[in-house]
Amino acid sequence: MNNALLEVHNVTKRFGGLTANKDISFNISKGQITGLIGPNGAGKTTLFNLITGTAIEGYSRLPDEGHVIFKGNNITGLKPNSICKQGMVRTFQNSRCLDSMTALGNVMIGALVRTSLINDAKKKAVKYLETVGLKDKRNIISSNFTVADKKKLEIARALATEPELLLLDEPMSGLTPLELKEEVNLIKDINQKGITIFIIEHVMEALMPIADYIIVLDSGEKIASGTPKEVVKNPKVIKAYMGVDYAIIS
Amino acid sequence: MVMVTKNNQKNKIYQVLIVILVFLIPLFIRNIFFHHVLIMVVLYATLGLAWNLMGGYLGYVSFGHATFFGIGAYTSAILFRNFGVNPWLGIIIGAAIAVTVASLISFPVFGFTLRGHYFAIGTLALGEISRILAENFNYIGGARGILIPLKASSFSIIQFESKLPFFYIFFTFLLLTLLIMNAIVNSKMGYYLQAIREDENVAEALGVNTTKYKHFAFYISAFIVAIVGSFYAQYQLYIDPNMVFGMMISVQMALIAILGGCNTLIGPIIGAMIFIPLSEYIRSFIGGEGRGINLIVLGIVVLIIILFQPQGVAQLIKSFINKEGRNNE
Numbered sequence: 135m136n137n138a139l140l141e142v143h144n145v146t147k148r149f150g151g152l153t154a155n156k157d158i159s160f161n162i163s164k165g166q167i168t169g170l171i172g173p174n175g176a177g178k179t180t181l182f183n184l185i186t187g188t189a190i191e192g193y194s195r196l197p198d199e200g201h202v203i204f205k206g207n208n209i210t211g212l213k214p215n216s217i218c219k220q221g222m223v224r225t226f227q228n229s230r231c232l233d234s235m236t237a238l239g240n241v242m243i244g245a246l247v248r249t250s251l252i253n254d255a256k257k258k259a260v261k262y263l264e265t266v267g268l269k270d271k272r273n274i275i276s277s278n279f280t281v282a283d284k285k286k287l288e289i290a291r292a293l294a295t296e297p298e299l300l301l302l303d304e305p306m307s308g309l310t311p312l313e314l315k316e317e318v319n320l321i322k323d324i325n326q327k328g329i330t331i332f333i334i335e336h337v338m339e340a341l342m343p344i345a346d347y348i349i350v351l352d353s354g355e356k357i358a359s360g361t362p363k364e365v366v367k368n369p370k371v372i373k374a375y376m377g378v379d380y381a382i383i384s
Numbered sequence: 385m386v387m388v389t390k391n392n393q394k395n396k397i398y399q400v401l402i403v404i405l406v407f408l409i410p411l412f413i414r415n416i417f418f419h420h421v422l423i424m425v426v427l428y429a430t431l432g433l434a435w436n437l438m439g440g441y442l443g444y445v446s447f448g449h450a451t452f453f454g455i456g457a458y459t460s461a462i463l464f465r466n467f468g469v470n471p472w473l474g475i476i477i478g479a480a481i482a483v484t485v486a487s488l489i490s491f492p493v494f495g496f497t498l499r500g501h502y503f504a505i506g507t508l509a510l511g512e513i514s515r516i517l518a519e520n521f522n523y524i525g526g527a528r529g530i531l532i533p534l535k536a537s538s539f540s541i542i543q544f545e546s547k548l549p550f551f552y553i554f555f556t557f558l559l560l561t562l563l564i565m566n567a568i569v570n571s572k573m574g575y576y577l578q579a580i581r582e583d584e585n586v587a588e589a590l591g592v593n594t595t596k597y598k599h600f601a602f603y604i605s606a607f608i609v610a611i612v613g614s615f616y617a618q619y620q621l622y623i624d625p626n627m628v629f630g631m632m633i634s635v636q637m638a639l640i641a642i643l644g645g646c647n648t649l650i651g652p653i654i655g656a657m658i659f660i661p662l663s664e665y666i667r668s669f670i671g672g673e674g675r676g677i678n679l680i681v682l683g684i685v686v687l688i689i690i691l692f693q694p695q696g697v698a699q700l701i702k703s704f705i706n707k708e709g710r711n712n713e
Contacts, residue, residue: 189497189585218591226589232582234647243579247591250572295591 138203139164139299139330140185140222145200147180149193154180156354157200162299162347167321167331169341169362172351173374178334179227181351182303186224187214204299219247223292224301227334229284233277237268237287240276244294262290266320282313289320293329300324302333306340314340342366350374403559410551417668419547423619425660426554427612430561431633432640432652434608437565439638440646441574442601443581444499447634448507451514452482452606454629456613458524461532461623464541471542475614482610483603490602494595499584508631515629529624532617542618550619557615558653561608565649568604577601578647609637643689645696654697658685 138161147155154177162168170178183190184197187209201210209217214224223244232240241259242252249255263269266286271279276287285305292300306317318340325331325344335341341348341362348365350358352374358365365371410419431453439445459481460474469477489510498506519527537545544550568574576597579587588594617623627633636659644655659682666678693700 186589188589213593213595214585214588215591215593218589223591224589226586230583230586232579232586234582235578239575239578243575243587243592244590246572246575252570252572252575255572255575291590 137163139205140332141203142181142185143200143203145181145184145197145202147177147184147197153354155184155197155351158351158354158356159200160349160356160359162330162332164330165325165328166346167325167333167344169345169348170332170334170351171336171338171341171348171365175353176351176374177354178351179303182224182301182334186222186301187212187217188224218295218297221296221298222301223295223297223299225285225288225292225303225305227303229281229288231276231279231284231287233275235276236273237263237276237279237290238272240287241272241291241294244291247295258294259290262294263287265293265323266290267316281308282310282317285309285317286320289324293324297329299330299332302331302335304334304336306335306337318344406555407552410548416547419551421661421664423547423551423554424664425656426551426558427616427619428636428640428660429653429656430554430558430612431609431637432644432655433558433561433565433649434605434612435637436641436646436649436652437568437577437601438605440641440648440651441569441577441581442598444598444601445504445638446507446605447504447631447638448509448511448514449605449609449637450511450629450631450633452486452609453613453616453633454514454518454625455482455485456610457617457623457628458518458530458613459610460614461530461617462524465530465533470540471614471618472540475611478614479607479610482606482613486602486606487599490599494598494602497584508634511629511631511634515625515631518625518629525624527625529622529627532621532623534621542615543621550615554615554619557611562649562653564604564608569649573597573600639686643686643696645698648696648698648702650701651696651698654701658697 140162142158142160145155145158146153158181170181172178180190182188183195185202187195189195196211201208203209204217204220204222207220209220232243238256238259241262242255245255245258245262249258260269260272263272266289268283268286268290271283276284279287289302289305302321305321306314309317314337321331321333322344333341333345345362348359348362349356350365350368350371357370357374358368360368410422431449435446435449456475456478459478460471463469463474463477464471493503493506518524524530535541535543537543539549542553576587576592579590579592580594580597584594613628616628620627640655640659641652643659644653645651662685663678663682666681670677689697
């Protein structure tokens with residue numbers, strides 16, 4: 135049986151003369167943690183936008199070529215809200231909270247996808263805030279949160295939509311070592327509850343131990359994929375990350 | 385939790401007392417001009433509430449709501465004058481036409497995701513276009529406006545010799561609007577509108593059908609504003625394009641909601657209670673000689689509030705109540 139939860143087939147996206155994603159194909163297997171790495175400007179977030187149908191400032195949100203299959207259905211071109219209803223949800227790179235709302239309100243917005251009753255949503259929201267350890271801060275306006283708490287809040291909010299696939303865009307950047315450890319544990323816990331995770335990350339040492347599979351992008355192209363061990367030994371990856379000289383030495 | 389329910393009960397009692405008090409006030413202060421001011425306060429409070437759903441909760445600041453006000457006013461007036469249609473029916477038809485027009489506008493506007501300043505400019509244009517159209521539309525009297533024929537005083541055609549029945553009808557409608565808005569704000573839709581205001585992409589990613597809810601908010605807002613427009617026409621018995629389609633109507637709706645306090649239900653009501661009496665009394669005090677002076681005074685008050693209480697007057701009261709609550713604990 136096909137074990138792929140998400141299939142990306144030959145996706146290409148051009149921004150004028152710049153090709154942000156070029157003919158990218160891969161599968162994400164159910165239950166795994168898949169990492170997406172690559173230097174700045176490699177097209178990682180663009181790929182996330184295309185998969186989830188997120189609006190792209192100044193351009194169409196549709197891929198120029200290729201298509202995205204989620205749970206066997208073609209979801210290319212669907213709006214993010216219907217993709218979310220099908221069980222795929224994302225977070226954003228720079229922790230975008232619904233600033234004037236409380237933490238509880240933020241998470242309730244996620245929970246309201248599955249219920250129309252405010253009290254149900256409230257109960258669920260408290261549960262997910264507890265999962266990420268923000269239960270005591272639930273009545274605080276979210277714009278007052280620290281970076282780490284904002285990231286947790288975003289994860290709680292995404293979890294409240296009860297996803298099968300969770301896309302995390304740089305959930306670990308800008309965290310202190312202690313916060314990083316917490317965040318990694320949180321992601322592992324979520325995965326163990328049966329949620330498949332697709333994660334963009336720059337902090338390699340945090341991602342490598344938890345990822346089952348890694349995809350590497352550079353200048354819009356997929357240059358490598360495989361287990362973390364395979365990927366770090368790939369000369370193309372080393373070259374992309376460290377520069378040409380380093381690649382020759384190793 | 386016990387404290388909370390006790391406070392809620394106490395609040396409910398206060399609310400009922402305030403409503404009864406407002407019902408009684410015009411019976412004790414029997415001054416016709418005072419009654420007129422009360423009526424205008426109630427009408428504008430309703431307008432502010434309807435505008436606030438769009439401009440406050442959804443965060444789409446409209447400067448073109450006079451369009452719906454005018455449509456409501458003209459529809460019921462023309463139907464009554466030319467075809468003898470009962471104004472109550474005219475009100476419903478006017479509101480239906482306003483929603484139809486709103487939908488014609490909202491599809492291109494929200495389809496191309498007109499946001500922020502561009503939405504404000506777009507709606508401003510809409511208001512001005514409808515005023516100019518009305519001025520050049522001879523069938524509805526053009527720039528001369530129309531008189532609504534005076535018939536016998538009766539509830540069934542919303543014509544009365546005294547101002548009091550108008551006040552009670554409009555006040556009842558204000559309460560109804562308040563109840564509807566309260567229900568919306570505390571429902572899924574209310575939460576969703578606020579999420580859209582804060583970040584449309586995030587809301588969409590979390591499963592909020594942003595386009596659908598923007599349309600809904602626009603229609604509800606237009607519907608209520610059109611009804612108030614009809615009421616206003618029945619009350620004044622004369623309307624012209626500048627009175628009901630004019631930019632001042634749109635701007636005043638927005639000002640009342642913003643300065644009273646956006647994103648609160650009490651804000652637009654407080655806004656109307658401050659601005660309408662101020663404006664009306666200054667105007668009557670100065671008379672025809674000093675036209676525009678009331679606007680200067682209003683401008684000064686607006687400046688003071690923007691400088692010292694940018695979140696609106698309602699916030700002042702809220703923080704005062706919170707302080708009281710904390711002292712009680």
